[in-house]
Amino acid sequence: MPELSVFVSDPALIDKQVFHLWLCGLTVEKAVSARLSGADGRQPGVTENLLRLDTKDQFATFVMLEHYLQQPLRLDGQRIFQLPPNFQQELIQIYYSFDEAVVRELLGKKFSSRQRKDLDDIEEKSGVPLRSCRRQFDNMKRIYKAVEDVEGSLVESICRLFLLPEVLARKYACIVFMTSCRFEVGKKRLAYLSFDDFAFCTHQMMEHWTSRSKGDAAVDLDRTFLRQIADLKGLMGDKESLEQYRVLVASKLAVQEQMSKEAQSVIGGNFRTLFKALLKIGEGLIHSKELKDFFSDLVEKFIEPCRSLDLGLNDVDALLMCAIEVNPQLDVMSPRVNCYGRVRGVRGMSIIRREKNGGNFSCLV
Numbered sequence: 001m002p003e004l005s006v007f008v009s010d011p012a013l014i015d016k017q018v019f020h021l022w023l024c025g026l027t028v029e030k031a032v033s034a035r036l037s038g039a040d041g042r043q044p045g046v047t048e049n050l051l052r053l054d055t056k057d058q059f060a061t062f063v064m065l066e067h068y069l070q071q072p073l074r075l076d077g078q079r080i081f082q083l084p085p086n087f088q089q090e091l092i093q094i095y096y097s098f099d100e101a102v103v104r105e106l107l108g109k110k111f112s113s114r115q116r117k118d119l120d121d122i123e124e125k126s127g128v129p130l131r132s133c134r135r136q137f138d139n140m141k142r143i144y145k146a147v148e149d150v151e152g153s154l155v156e157s158i159c160r161l162f163l164l165p166e167v168l169a170r171k172y173a174c175i176v177f178m179t180s181c182r183f184e185v186g187k188k189r190l191a192y193l194s195f196d197d198f199a200f201c202t203h204q205m206m207e208h209w210t211s212r213s214k215g216d217a218a219v220d221l222d223r224t225f226l227r228q229i230a231d232l233k234g235l236m237g238d239k240e241s242l243e244q245y246r247v248l249v250a251s252k253l254a255v256q257e258q259m260s261k262e263a264q265s266v267i268g269g270n271f272r273t274l275f276k277a278l279l280k281i282g283e284g285l286i287h288s289k290e291l292k293d294f295f296s297d298l299v300e301k302f303i304e305p306c307r308s309l310d311l312g313l314n315d316v317d318a319l320l321m322c323a324i325e326v327n328p329q330l331d332v333m334s335p336r337v338n339c340y341g342r343v344r345g346v347r348g349m350s351i352i353r354r355e356k357n358g359g360n361f362s363c364l365v
Contacts, residue, residue, distance in 0.1 A: 014062075025128075025134075075092065143176065176219060184295070230282065
């Protein structure tokens with residue numbers, strides 16, 4: 001007679017609180033201490049030794065489960081851990097969660113072995129245990145490697161391959177994009193910008209600046225578009241064009257009455273300097289070295305001058321919106337309506353505004 005082997009398993013018992021302690025990189029003893037000082041320690045009949053045994057057992061389970069969490073598409077098909085689908089999804093989301101203080105230190109850097117060895121510095125700066133820093137680093141590297149050459153939407157690809165919710169996938173898409181473009185964001189003048197600030201900016205870039213051609217990776221910037229942006233320096237950078245631009249913008253600001261007369265006067269007197277800086281930054285985007293310094297250049301050459309002129313967020317917002325709206329009226333642009341249609345629209349001349357920290361310019365892209 002044929003032999004039949006049957007394996008029966010109860011649903012795996014996973015304590016989410018203990019799972020969080022394990023993800024944070026705590027040792028068994030530190031996890032036991034945390035549980036004793038929390039709700040578990042107040043349960044009748046619960047002793048320190050009992051919590052220690054339970055914690056050890058839970059940690060051992062997590063180590064075995066981690067293999068499937070690193071490959072979420074295989075988690076549902078495995079039969080070692082009997083977990084409800086909704087609980088599987090929750091565990092995946094928790095496993096791929098991250099500390100923004102850790103990610104902020106890693107933005108734009110290569111996911112190399114050497115970088116992983118230097119996580120001790122990030123542990124000191126962020127206050128996050130080293131084991132947790134390593135998990136977060138490995139998760140970012142894993143997702144980056146999986147989607148760096150994938151066509152289409154980064155967010156959709158990450159959702160599909162790692163079963164992450166869209167909100168979390170959008171954050172990882174930002175990390176992938178910034179790593180691919182090698183943006184330099186570690187300079188002192190950028191220290192006040194948070195991960196959320198960069199995420200906001202990069203999602204605008206991915207939406208409006210990346211290539212839509214079939215066969216291109218989702219992280220590839222549209223080279224044709226960048227060349228058109230670079231051409232604006234030659235079209236609009238001369239004295240006559242900038243003067244016409246200044247007059248058109250000043251007229252529109254006066255009609256709209258969205259800023260004070262004092263602010264309008266300040267802008268009028270510094271218009272050429274501010275917009276020459278923007279045109280210069282746009283001119284360099286086609287070159288990898290200058291693209292790398294995009295955020296630093298923008299802060300140094302546009303944001304800080306606006307601050308020194310005591311221009312408020314609403315003033316800069318009104319200025320840039322008027323600059324976009326009058327762009328088609330420029331003499332140098334009218335013969336190039338077809339060629340520069342995208343430049344005149346939201347993709348090129350628009351500068352994304354973000355308000356933070358009581359009206360400071362946290363993010364201008």
